Amino acid sequence: MNHQSIFSKESRALLHRPWIIVRILPTTKTYTIARFFNRQDADDHLKLLRRFVPKAVFEIIFEPPETEYQGDDT
Template identity: 55%
Template structure:
């Protein structure tokens, strides 16, 4: 399997009821991801979100 570095390594993940994490958006910089995370937490305060860093983007 060929894996290449992602151009958008920062992502926002949301925790599902099954306790799995789902990537909902990707960003090129940490500051962009943090800014959108603040917005999401204000708009949807009862959901759990996290900023994560992924070295490689996996494709299936």
């Protein structure tokens, strides 16, 4: 069963966690570490990661929720 069949569009929007911590790998790929509802939680977790894994490169990125284009009614 896929995720889209389990959750309605409205519930997916409520579950969306737009703040993402990614680890930048040497091969220029990224690996998602965690997702958060707000930036402050992501910043706090990033500080912890940088303290315990100082040689790794982590970044916070923002992924806006997907929206459907409604079109222009003019």
